[in-house]
Amino acid sequence: MAIQRPKGTQDIIPGTIEKWHFLENQIRKICSEYGYKEIRTPIFEATELFQRGVGETTDIVNKEMYTFFDKGQRSITLRPEGTASVCRAYVENKLYGLPQPVKLYYLGPMFRYENTQAGRFRQFHQFGAEVLGGENPLVDAEVIHLIWEFFRRIGLKGLEVHINSVGCPVCRTDHRDKLQHYLKDRKTDLCVDCQTRFERNPMRILDCKNNKCQALTHNVPTTLDTLCDECKEHFESVQKFLKVSGIEYRINPKMVRGLDYYQRTAFEVMAEGIGAQSAICGGGRYDGLVKEIGGPPTPGIGFAMGIERILAVLENQKIELDNTPDNKVLIAALGNVARSEGFKLLSQFREAGISILMDLMGRGLKSQMKYADREGVRYVLILGDEEISKDIIIVRDMKLGDQAEIPRDTILRYILNNINTSIEVI
Numbered sequence: 001m002a003i004q005r006p007k008g009t010q011d012i013i014p015g016t017i018e019k020w021h022f023l024e025n026q027i028r029k030i031c032s033e034y035g036y037k038e039i040r041t042p043i044f045e046a047t048e049l050f051q052r053g054v055g056e057t058t059d060i061v062n063k064e065m066y067t068f069f070d071k072g073q074r075s076i077t078l079r080p081e082g083t084a085s086v087c088r089a090y091v092e093n094k095l096y097g098l099p100q101p102v103k104l105y106y107l108g109p110m111f112r113y114e115n116t117q118a119g120r121f122r123q124f125h126q127f128g129a130e131v132l133g134g135e136n137p138l139v140d141a142e143v144i145h146l147i148w149e150f151f152r153r154i155g156l157k158g159l160e161v162h163i164n165s166v167g168c169p170v171c172r173t174d175h176r177d178k179l180q181h182y183l184k185d186r187k188t189d190l191c192v193d194c195q196t197r198f199e200r201n202p203m204r205i206l207d208c209k210n211n212k213c214q215a216l217t218h219n220v221p222t223t224l225d226t227l228c229d230e231c232k233e234h235f236e237s238v239q240k241f242l243k244v245s246g247i248e249y250r251i252n253p254k255m256v257r258g259l260d261y262y263q264r265t266a267f268e269v270m271a272e273g274i275g276a277q278s279a280i281c282g283g284g285r286y287d288g289l290v291k292e293i294g295g296p297p298t299p300g301i302g303f304a305m306g307i308e309r310i311l312a313v314l315e316n317q318k319i320e321l322d323n324t325p326d327n328k329v330l331i332a333a334l335g336n337v338a339r340s341e342g343f344k345l346l347s348q349f350r351e352a353g354i355s356i357l358m359d360l361m362g363r364g365l366k367s368q369m370k371y372a373d374r375e376g377v378r379y380v381l382i383l384g385d386e387e388i389s390k391d392i393i394i395v396r397d398m399k400l401g402d403q404a405e406i407p408r409d410t411i412l413r414y415i416l417n418n419i420n421t422s423i424e425v426i
């Protein structure tokens with residue numbers, strides 16, 4: 001039997017990869033415009049990083065990590081997310097010595113051993129950004145604006161931005177007490193996971209998807225009810241800046257996020273039409289994380305969005321990704337002499353930086369034209385025995401549907417001129 005790819009993984013093959021390239025280009029462009037620099041961290045890290053960073057009480061660390069011992073008996077984990085790694089790299093490379101805040105972004109595969117379903121993979125890809133060293137609510141608003149603007153540029157519609165504040169360690173203790181007090185007589189009615197959360201991390205009960213838990217937590221004290229003055233003021237300022245930059249958002253006091261490092265601002269972007277996995281982006285502030293993993297006390301905030309989920313929403317909303325006309329050229333050479341002459345031209349065109357193809361299979365004109373169509377070629381250069389004897393090349397413009405006979409020694413200039421004019425038109 002043929003070997004198949006592991007469950008929860010995908011091959012991204014030509015036909016689809018173009019969409020990835022489009023998104024990746026948009027990501028690099030917007031990050032550069034907003035002043036973010038790329039960071040690349042290892043795909044695997046010491047397991048302890050995620051245990052300490054993401055948190056022992058989270059599903060990610062408890063159930064979903066790809067953890068193994070390497071040959072040196074070190075416990076290694078394939079990264080389930082990017083934030084902990086970026087914070088480790090910030091400390092290890094002493095980026096706290098640079099002017100703050102340090103604005104970083106990343107793009108790459110993450111690994112979680114999840115039950116696979118639509119929009120939920122075991123190897124998936126995130127575009128994420130982290131801002132380290134900035135506590136001001138302006139930073140929160142700028143991060144959310146980047147997400148908002150990115151989705152606007154790629155044309156996603158009907159998105160909802162949910163925001164919340166989960167408070168700081170001081171007001172969280174107060175929330176924990178109030179919540180446990182409220183739920184103590186109903187504890188056994190909670191789902192099994194929430195009964196564990198009740199002791200270890202009661203706040204997480206708020207966003208449990210179990211119907212019974214949701215009913216029981218209908219009127220529970222939320223973190224917003226228990227914010228200390230500083231956290232309250234911070235959250236109000238974040239909202240003020242979101243409003244001035246025109247971002248529409250909804251306060252969702254039950255959205256507390258599934259990773260332990262969050263403090264204060266938390267947010268998610270929800271999209272319709274991709275089933276239960278409706279969060280396409282999530283993030284928040286994590287002011288204690290850098291210190292937790294051994295660095296100097298440093299505030300931080302960031303987000304990550306799932307590329308597979310964005311592509312699913314784009315498909316669902318029937319959004320065609322950018323179709324900028326391509327200026328590709330194809331040499332359709334017929335016969336041995338023409339093929340050799342064509343190959344010479346191929347090299348000259350490539351040296352001039354033109355994107356050009358040639359049939360390498362000795363096919364007839366009809367199938368070469370089909371090849372040109374399939375590849376989205378704009379100009380086909382037809383070269384057969386007759387053209388060789390007349391020292392010309394026939395240039396067919398596939399977009400306009402016309403053709404012209406061009407002297408062979410001016411063909412490169414002719415195509416270059418045409419390409420430059422069509423670039424100006426775009």
Ligand code: HAM
Pocket residue numbers: 080081082083112114119120121122124125126128129130259279280281282283284285286301302303304305306307308309
């Ligand atoms: P997260 O909410 O776990 O946050 O993941 C962020 C996004 O990654 C989700 O909204 C979703 O689009 C995508 N995602 C997560 N799991 C899967 C999966 N199994 N299959 C497909 N897509 C998935 C984080 O990872 C945090 N590190 C975000 C962050 C950055 N917070 C602060 N900075």
